[in-house]
Amino acid sequence: MIQRTPILNFFSHLILILGVVIVFFPIYVTFIGSTQTAEQIMTSNPISLLPGNNFLESYRFALFGGKTEAGASVSPALPMMGISLASALIIAIGKIAISILSAFAIVYFRFPAKNLVFWMVFVTLMLPVEVRIGPTYEVISNLGMLNSMAGLTVPLIASATATFLFRQFFMTVPDELVEAARMDGAGPMRFFKDVLLPLSKTSMAALFVIQFIYGWNQYLWPLLVTTDEKMYPIVMGIKRLIFGEVYIEWNVVMATAILAMIPPAVVVILMQKWFVKGLVDTEK
Amino acid sequence: MEKRVLFKSSWLPWVLIAPQMAVILVFFFWPAGQALYQSVLLEDAFGSSSEFVGLENFRRLFTDPGYLDSFRITAIFSALVAVGGLAISLLLAVMANRVVKAAGIYKTLLIWPYAVAPVVAGVLWLMMFASPYGVIRYALIEMGFEWDHVLNGNHAMALIVMAAIWKHISYNFLFFLAGLQSIPTSLIEAATIDGAGPWKRFWTIVWPLLSPTTFFLLVINVVYAFFETFAIVDAATNGGPGKDTSILVYKVYYDGFKAMDINGSAAQSVVLMVIVIALTVIQFKFVEKKVHY
Amino acid sequence: MASISLRNVVKKYGKGKTELQVIHGVDAEIADREFVVIVGPSGCGKSTLLRMVAGLEEISGGEIDIGGRVVNNLEPAERDIAMVFQNYALYPHMSVFENMAYGLKIKKMPMAEIKQRVDKAAGILELGHLLDRKPRQLSGGQRQRVAMGRAIVRQPQVFLFDEPLSNLDAKLRAQTRLEIQKLHRELGITSLFVTHDQVEAMTLAQRMIVMNAGRMEQFGTPEEVYHRPASTFVASFIGSPPMNLLKDVQGGRAGTITGIRPEHLDVVADGGWEVRTETVELLGAERLIYGRVNGEQIIVRIEEGQPSPSAEEVIHVRPREERLHWFDAQSGKRIAA
Numbered sequence: 078m079i080q081r082t083p084i085l086n087f088f089s090h091l092i093l094i095l096g097v098v099i100v101f102f103p104i105y106v107t108f109i110g111s112t113q114t115a116e117q118i119m120t121s122n123p124i125s126l127l128p129g130n131n132f133l134e135s136y137r138f139a140l141f142g143g144k145t146e147a148g149a150s151v152s153p154a155l156p157m158m159g160i161s162l163a164s165a166l167i168i169a170i171g172k173i174a175i176s177i178l179s180a181f182a183i184v185y186f187r188f189p190a191k192n193l194v195f196w197m198v199f200v201t202l203m204l205p206v207e208v209r210i211g212p213t214y215e216v217i218s219n220l221g222m223l224n225s226m227a228g229l230t231v232p233l234i235a236s237a238t239a240t241f242l243f244r245q246f247f248m249t250v251p252d253e254l255v256e257a258a259r260m261d262g263a264g265p266m267r268f269f270k271d272v273l274l275p276l277s278k279t280s281m282a283a284l285f286v287i288q289f290i291y292g293w294n295q296y297l298w299p300l301l302v303t304t305d306e307k308m309y310p311i312v313m314g315i316k317r318l319i320f321g322e323v324y325i326e327w328n329v330v331m332a333t334a335i336l337a338m339i340p341p342a343v344v345v346i347l348m349q350k351w352f353v354k355g356l357v358d359t360e361k
Numbered sequence: 362m363e364k365r366v367l368f369k370s371s372w373l374p375w376v377l378i379a380p381q382m383a384v385i386l387v388f389f390f391w392p393a394g395q396a397l398y399q400s401v402l403l404e405d406a407f408g409s410s411s412e413f414v415g416l417e418n419f420r421r422l423f424t425d426p427g428y429l430d431s432f433r434i435t436a437i438f439s440a441l442v443a444v445g446g447l448a449i450s451l452l453l454a455v456m457a458n459r460v461v462k463a464a465g466i467y468k469t470l471l472i473w474p475y476a477v478a479p480v481v482a483g484v485l486w487l488m489m490f491a492s493p494y495g496v497i498r499y500a501l502i503e504m505g506f507e508w509d510h511v512l513n514g515n516h517a518m519a520l521i522v523m524a525a526i527w528k529h530i531s532y533n534f535l536f537f538l539a540g541l542q543s544i545p546t547s548l549i550e551a552a553t554i555d556g557a558g559p560w561k562r563f564w565t566i567v568w569p570l571l572s573p574t575t576f577f578l579l580v581i582n583v584v585y586a587f588f589e590t591f592a593i594v595d596a597a598t599n600g601g602p603g604k605d606t607s608i609l610v611y612k613v614y615y616d617g618f619k620a621m622d623i624n625g626s627a628a629q630s631v632v633l634m635v636i637v638i639a640l641t642v643i644q645f646k647f648v649e650k651k652v653h654y
Numbered sequence: 655m656a657s658i659s660l661r662n663v664v665k666k667y668g669k670g671k672t673e674l675q676v677i678h679g680v681d682a683e684i685a686d687r688e689f690v691v692i693v694g695p696s697g698c699g700k701s702t703l704l705r706m707v708a709g710l711e712e713i714s715g716g717e718i719d720i721g722g723r724v725v726n727n728l729e730p731a732e733r734d735i736a737m738v739f740q741n742y743a744l745y746p747h748m749s750v751f752e753n754m755a756y757g758l759k760i761k762k763m764p765m766a767e768i769k770q771r772v773d774k775a776a777g778i779l780e781l782g783h784l785l786d787r788k789p790r791q792l793s794g795g796q797r798q799r800v801a802m803g804r805a806i807v808r809q810p811q812v813f814l815f816d817e818p819l820s821n822l823d824a825k826l827r828a829q830t831r832l833e834i835q836k837l838h839r840e841l842g843i844t845s846l847f848v849t850h851d852q853v854e855a856m857t858l859a860q861r862m863i864v865m866n867a868g869r870m871e872q873f874g875t876p877e878e879v880y881h882r883p884a885s886t887f888v889a890s891f892i893g894s895p896p897m898n899l900l901k902d903v904q905g906g907r908a909g910t911i912t913g914i915r916p917e918h919l920d921v922v923a924d925g926g927w928e929v930r931t932e933t934v935e936l937l938g939a940e941r942l943i944y945g946r947v948n949g950e951q952i953i954v955r956i957e958e959g960q961p962s963p964s965a966e967e968v969i970h971v972r973p974r975e976e977r978l979h980w981f982d983a984q985s986g987k988r989i990a991a
Contacts, residue, residue: 085559089456090463096453097470100530103485106496110488123499175380182377187367194378201389203641207588207610208633211617211626212395213388232388240381253743255368256710257804261757262731265368271756275747294478296592301618312478316596319484331488334481341476349469356475356535 104338111135111332118327131328139332151318151326154333157311160229161293162340164310167230168292169285176239177277181269183240184247185255198237206233206298214301224305233291233298239284242358246280247273283355286348290341311337393634399627418628427604428612428629435608438522439586446526446582447575450533455563457534458541468538472531479528479589483596486524510598514605517598521606524593529585533578540574541567580644584637609633656721656811656844658684658707664715665702665868676702677868679716684846684861689838691847693855694865695891700848701816703865707846708737708814721811731757736805737814740821742797744789744804750776751785754804768807775806778837795826799833806841815847819854831857852892856880864888882979886986889913889979895942895953901983902948903927905973910989913979916942916955919971926972929954931963943969 106126110118113129142153182188183195206213213232222228250273258268299310309317315337318330345352400418404411422428453471457464477485489497490510501508510516544567552562568575591610594600600607600615607615613633617626665677677699684690692700705711707718709730717724725733744753751772758768776782779799789797798818805813815834819827835858838845849855855862856876864872864879864887872884883889889897897915904927906912929945929952941962943954954971956962963969980989 086460089459092456093453093460093463093467096449096456096530097467099527100471100474103482103489103527106489107485110494118494122493123496124494126496175384178377179381182374185368186370186374186377188371188374191374194382197385197390198381201385203638204389204393204634205584205588205637207591208613208630208637209389209392209396210614211623211630212392212399214618215395216387216392231384235385235388237385251741251743253739253741254745256708256730256737257739257743257745258756259710259730260708260735260737261804262729262760263756265370265373267760268368272745272747290476294480294592296478296480296595297614300595301614312480312592315484316480319487319596320599327488327494330484334484337481338477341478342473345473345476346469349472352475353472353535356532357539 104335107331107334111139111328111335113328115326115328135328135332136336138326139329139336151329152306152309152314154311154314154336156307157309157314158336158340160226160308161310161312161337163226164229164295164299165289165292165340167226168233168295169288171230171234172236172239172288173281173284175234176237177243177274177281179240180243180247181273184244185265198240201235201237202241205236210297210301217302222302224303224308226308228302229295229299229308229310230292233295239288242280242284243277245358246277250276279351279354280358282348282351283358285355286344286352287355289344293341396627396630396634399624400631403624418624419632422625422628422632430604431607431609431612434518434604434606435587435610438518438525438590438606438608439583441518441522442525442529442586442590443579443582445522446529446533447578449526450530450578451537451575453530454534454537454541455567457538464538468535471534474528475531477528478592479525480592480596482524482528483521483593486520486527487597490520510602512602514602517602517606521590521593521597524597525586525590528593529582533582536574536578537571540571544570577644580640584640587633587636657686657719658682658812658844658846659719660684660703660707660716661719662716663703663706663713663718665699665706665711666714675714675868677706677714680863680865680870682863682870682873684844686844687842689845689847689858689860691849691855691859691862692865693849693852693859693862693891696850697867698865699868700850700863700865704814704816704846704848707812708735709733731760733812734810735812735814736808736810737816738798738801738805738818740817742789742801742821744797744800746789749786749788750781750792750800750803753789753800754807757804757808771807771809772803775803778806778840779803779833794822795830798822798830802834802837806837811844813843813845815845817848817850819849819851827854834858852894856892864891866891882988883913884988886911886913886981889981895955897979898952899981900947900950900952902950904948907980909983911981911983911986913981914973914977916953918974918977919952919954920974921954921956921960922970922972924970926970927952929969929971931965931967931969933965934962936962945969947971 106124109126109128110124112132112135113125114131114134117129117131118124138151140153140155142151144150179198183191217223217228217232222231254272255268258272263271293310294312295310296312296316299308299313303309303313311333315330315333318333319325401413401415402411403414403418457467457471460467474482489495490508492498492509492511498508508516510520548566548570549562552566557565587608588610590608591614594606594608594611598606600611609629610633613626613629616622616629660680660682663677663680664675667674667676680703692703694700702711706713707720709725709728713726717726719725720733720735730737745756748756754772754775755768758771772785773782776785779802781796781799781803784792784796784800789800792800801818819830822830831854834847847858859876861873861875862879863870866887872879872888874882874884879888879892883892883897886899890899893915895916897913898919900906900912900914903912927947929943929947931943931945933944935942935944939958941956941958941960943956943963945952945954952971981987982989
């Protein structure tokens with residue numbers, strides 16, 4: 078649409094600003110709430126939209142835990158954030174590592190049953206973890222991997238989106254580069270390390286953003302395989318704050334929610350370019 | 362599709378694919394096979410006896426009002442999330458496409474909710490409607506609308522729909538924006554010269570050209586609503602009140618892990634698998650002419 | 655000693671019923687220090703032949719020998735060769751220096767020696783000031799020189815060129831041709847150069863292999879190929895405008911095709927062949943008359959000063975006797991006069 082009447086322009090901006098407001102409003106409310114005290118929250122109807130002055134207390138509580146005056150005990154969020162960080166990194170890096178190797182094998186080698194392997198990997202695209210929770214849980218349990226970092230992360234590395242992304246990218250690398258490398262005396266792994274990997278940097282960055290967020294936000298799976306509080310990721314921690322206690326420290330809940338949002342948000346904002354590329358590429 | 366130039370090695374490719382194959386065999390194929398297997402058995406909770414019952418579990422499922430209810434709920438939920446989400450995102454994308462210069466800023470502002478965990482989204486929206494301090498709840502009550510998602514099933518559904526749509530706006534927005542930007546301006550200009558006004562231009566040119574993107578997003582949103590919204594439900598309503606927001610994936614979880622109905626849960630998993638596979642096949646077959654970015 | 659021997663080299667694709675033979679028994683001996691061009695139309699197999707010498711394609715039959723060693727089963731890197739690709743094949747993320755040094759680094763050559771070789775090659779090719787740049791910052795001609803530099807530093811026994819000038823514009827092509835000739839004079843390394851352009855072949859080759867549909871039609875000097883083409887294919891492929899090949903013309907023999915180049919036909923007042931003019935092309939220093947003799951197309955070349963016939967005008971042309979070629983009508987092969 079190319080008509081640039083001032084009215085339509087104003088209207089467009091209005092809608093967009095409205096969109097931004099809708100997007101940010103819940104976060105704003107939650108953040109404001111986290112700067113108040115639980116008492117203030119519970120006794121106001123509705124919650125005040127102005128910042129309170131309990132910021133430090135709320136966050137100290139959220140991060141380090143403790144017992145509140147009302148007798149509720151809060152688990153510290155900091156260790157949970159550590160678990161989230163570790164598992165997100167393991168999932169993201171793990172997935173990238175095994176997928177890039179697989180993609181390399183599939184694109185640059187000929188071996189028996191290659192087609193079968195390709196289809197097996199392809200099939201995993203179709204079933205997210207949510208449809209196989211029961212038996213996957215059993216496997217983890219049988220392997221003694223419950224309540225472990227491995228149990229939290231390894232089953233989530235199984236899907237094939239990364240392999241396909243790398244495969245697609247490798248197909249665009251000119252054949253002549255491989256020939257030149259062969260001329261230069263580079264074997265396959267040398268070629269992989271010196272030529273393919275450096276060229277794959279943007280794809281890896283894009284995937285990293287998406288997979289990090291995916292790993293950080295995992296909820297159902299950790300819910301199933303962890304019963305030990307020490308192994309809870311932060312997204313689980315929030316939920317338990319709400320449905321665990323009689324008296325809920327809402328300001329702490331809100332503070333924890335904000336804390337849970339920060340690392341993925343930082344990753345998206347810092348790596349926006351790769352984030353967009355990652356989303357678009359993985360859906361082709 | 363194979364590259365012309367290949368490396369020769371009899372053992373290296375196997376080593377390279379080994380890690381991925383190991384992971385998917387143990388954590389994908391084996392459990393998927395197990396689910397299929399368990400769905401045709403009847404075991405007691407301790408697994409000490411099992412009996413082959415063929416499609417009995419499935420028959421039981423489809424005659425169970427609770428399950429059919431869950432199906433209905435999920436269908437309604439995903440329809441609302443998909444249509445609502447797409448409509449809002451399309452509107453925003455169209456507007457963003459018009460303000461070319463500022464589009465970058467809006468894009469940055471609107472995309473990052475993708476980073477928010479579904480469970481957090483559920484909690485955020487829960488807190489806006491919670492009693493007594495929820496802001497929106499207050500506003501609704503002031504307007505005479507008695508909001509109570511704890512007791513009213515429809516309100517609970519509305520709550521999770523809003524949370525689910527909110528969280529997915531950024532994803533839909535990004536794809537719609539890219540789709541709009543790939544429509545050649547020359548087409549729009551030609552239409553303008555032909556005398557078409559903005560409304561007409563949208564419906565006769567933009568909308569049809571956008572249809573691959575729209576269809577693609579429709580499928581993605583349905584898959585999203587079916588599977589990735591578990592955490593929203595768990596955080597905001599726990600499937601309640603009663604079972605009013607117990608979508609299929611939630612029911613699988615509940616029946617398998619709370620009610621300990623292993624075989625029923627396995628049968629439900631199989632049904633879900635079939636649905637996902639069908640959706641994925643549709644997506645691949647009909648969206649082959651995907652918009653290229 | 656870096657001679658190349660091709661002995662009954664054969665290339666086949668596929669197996670059994672779907673087998674396709676694309677190279678049919680090529681035999682050639684290329685001497686040390688020789689610059690040989692392999693020329694032919696698209697699809698004739700010239701690149702495939704080159705790639706078999708390089709080791710990038712498997713040899714289905716016959717033997718290839720470099721410097722006295724049979725290389726059929728050797729990897730490209732083991733054959734002591736270097737190749738310049740049509741699309742340069744430079745590593746995009748490495749600098750010019752690193753591109754040239756890569757092969758040497760893999761051979762574990764000490765850094766000092768690598769630097770010495772790269773600097774020397776850069777000097778010859780005038781790339782000294784570009785060593786830190788990445789390929790995307792270079793022009794097409796510069797990239798091609800880096801590709802050649804990468805080949806030079808290996809100090810191989812044989813240079814292989816796979817249509818390296820095809821991606822350059824006409825002016826650059828002529829310039830780079832001269833540079834390649836200069837390089838060959840200076841370094842004297844045995845070279846195999848593939849092109850579809852017969853002008854490139856004629857100007858660069860000491861000898862050339864003319865290929866058609868997987869067969870070697872002739873292997874000779876530009877002189878021999880031009881003046882004594884071994885078949886109708888070679889006769890029409892080499893030389894522009896192409897040689898006239900006439901089946902049924904006065905003075906011809908039964909079962910043979912008469913060949914005469916446009917520049918060896920003289921316009922005479924009468925006698926000779928009757929040609930009905932169709933068009934005349936004015937090319938500055940010369941003119942080409944397109945016409946028909948006995949229904950067959952014929953091209954006659956005349957000097958700029960001579961009078962041009964008009965359309966439909968009948969002129970008389972006489973071929974120079976000593977310049978006539980005879981080819982067997984069935985096989986297309988040359989018959990001795």
